[in-house]
Amino acid sequence: MSRYQAMSKDELSQELTALRQAYHEKKALGLSLDMSRGKPSAEQLDLSMGMLDVLKSTDSLVTKSGIDARNYGQLEGLPEARQLFAELMGIEPDEVFICGNSSLNMMYDTVSRGMVFGFPGGTKPWGKQQKLKFLCPAPGYDRHFAICEVFGIQMITIPMTPEGPDMNLVESWVNNDDTVKGIWCVPQYSNPEGITYSDETVRRFANLKPAAGDFRIFWDNAYCVHHLTDQPAHLLNLMDECKKVGSEDMVIMFSSTSKISFSGAGVAAIGCSRTNMAALERVIAMQVISFDKMNQLRHVRFFKNLDGIKAHMEKHRALLKPRFDMVTTTLWNELGDLEIANWTNPKGGYFISLDTMDGCATRVVSLCREAGVKLTDAGATFPYGKDPRDRNIRIAPSYPTLDELQKATDILCLCVKLATVEKLLEE
């Protein structure tokens, strides 16, 4: 039982008065702070500025493979860039398709292509089929869910466990319902909980026996090198596991450098089997002549290889770790004794996931906003923006300065207390 739950109504009322007084003082500061999106700080972006000097007017833009990066052509990307992403994604270079600057755009396009063209193994395009469902492990990434929503795909919430999505449920849906066409996965340092799928979970994914031949696992490995500790989480490679059982056509992997180099100007890639690749090349050829190969070349020349990326990510970690520590330490100091909330201590990724008492998240986010602290909307981490228990809040500590972050987290803790006491007094 929490300290607040142990209080009498009178004690709670006194606490409420004190908290309201503190809240009004904070509000009077007129702050404007943002912990809503996983946006790198300016200091993080500074780490990649050297990339601007690897392609100068005096440099040759013809690659080692003999391609002029400035001109049309090479739809699937520079061989050198495919090699770099192959290392990053743990697959073969000819399983990599390098695209524009946004992996989200690639996921949107992949669903869109499913609707219009369908996928190998299917009988007709998704758009021509009566019912479509996607499995949505939740809490999860709001923008994944938004894609389903705009395409009219029904979302099925799958609870997350410390090992990844509840695989009993996943297997039951995928293996029995041929209207289930996809599942959204952030397998390493998941958004927002920072969970890395266990070996067992990955193996069970590889061994799915989908009722629908055009079912695809959307494997959004956005945080594959985004460690916050010196003991990186280990994620089994899904493609390797699939190849063992011949199920590799079931997987589409997504990766990008948005949180490695520049968020607005990185490079994104799709990883998939050669069968899927052939289908992809055919349809992307209708859409675009080629993607930006100069930016691909910039990334190749700057990072060189996976070791280069890993060394670079150590610098990100040095900037991010203190921010995560400040938030979790403050949460602990302010809320630890009260036992009115739980939160994650992620080993990587971009978020801290905070669970309030049931029914308090919307109120907390709204109180924070009024006091000048912007958080991701409550409910955003669930399909249709509706958290059934109204308790999950996603905290994004990367963008603010440490000073701003301290102020914002103080206000957040205060708002959690305030909303909890309000809630208890209602009951």
Added chain:
Amino acid sequence: MSRYQAMSKDELSQELTALRQAYHEKKALGLSLDMSRGKPSAEQLDLSMGMLDVLKSTDSLVTKSGIDARNYGQLEGLPEARQLFAELMGIEPDEVFICGNSSLNMMYDTVSRGMVFGFPGGTKPWGKQQKLKFLCPAPGYDRHFAICEVFGIQMITIPMTPEGPDMNLVESWVNNDDTVKGIWCVPQYSNPEGITYSDETVRRFANLKPAAGDFRIFWDNAYCVHHLTDQPAHLLNLMDECKKVGSEDMVIMFSSTSKISFSGAGVAAIGCSRTNMAALERVIAMQVISFDKMNQLRHVRFFKNLDGIKAHMEKHRALLKPRFDMVTTTLWNELGDLEIANWTNPKGGYFISLDTMDGCATRVVSLCREAGVKLTDAGATFPYGKDPRDRNIRIAPSYPTLDELQKATDILCLCVKLATVEKLLEE
């Protein structure tokens, strides 16, 4: 009557023997030349290399408007880039949406969005409507037609006239058939004929009274500053004309720097009314967090304004004009007297359009390919890849060197003669 048509069968047979001999000699050279795509030469790409030095690691990437170009955000593009494209497109900055590197991709996406979401003025998404038609002025751009084909949109061929598409036909279709949802236009220096729409044509476009509220003019002004003479063709601004009669929601304009800066790494933009813009912002927000603003900033800092672009295009012209002249001069020297073909002398753009005698184009392209000269497939300039008269060939002179171009055009002329004589002997 052509010189060949005036010949007796015997004379033709003698000519055939001589041409075949010449052809075999050319073939023995084992050339590998490409006049198939509108691809800039390396010299043209060299013109923009200075763009690589305007963003260095020591430069600030915060724009005048206070935006960090490296980070997420500013979905519709940097204000400075919107201003630059507004000048280029002759519209207002808030009518400009800056996208990725490819205007073709934007056109594909626009059709795709029409299918999934529909457009303001329509009753439901295109994809939910029974029949869909696009008008396709032809000869035209093969990649426009390919987009219709993949989305299952029926294409109606509209003949081109020296003033643009046959507007009697366009009006008749658009104003009476509510399944007509769009028309593809390259209004200045059209692909492949180099025709610039007359003022009368543009005004008639602005005054269309579409039967379908979700009809859109796809105004692909790819060659708006791509002049080959010092007397640039004048194109009336469609948006201005539309505003006079309140029809501006009917237009979606496309532009890019693919043939201004780098073909593989330029910046593309959509121009449209504020009503269309609001709808566009809503749906693009589901697709991508933001496009590459660093490349936008590179373009802004390098070109500065429309005058900067115009001065830059003079340098392109200096490289392109001799190539166009070489092709047209060779065509004239080799085929002028024979009167077996017609071709254009474009004042701008990227192509020369060659019409052989009916029924000869496929054979010419195939003979050229065997002799090591790659041309755009015969028929490509018509919907479904079928030229009803099998006569149109698109010549793209930009990419080869002058020396290669001379060799390629010599072979082309020889193949036109050979195919014509073969044809006449068949009859």
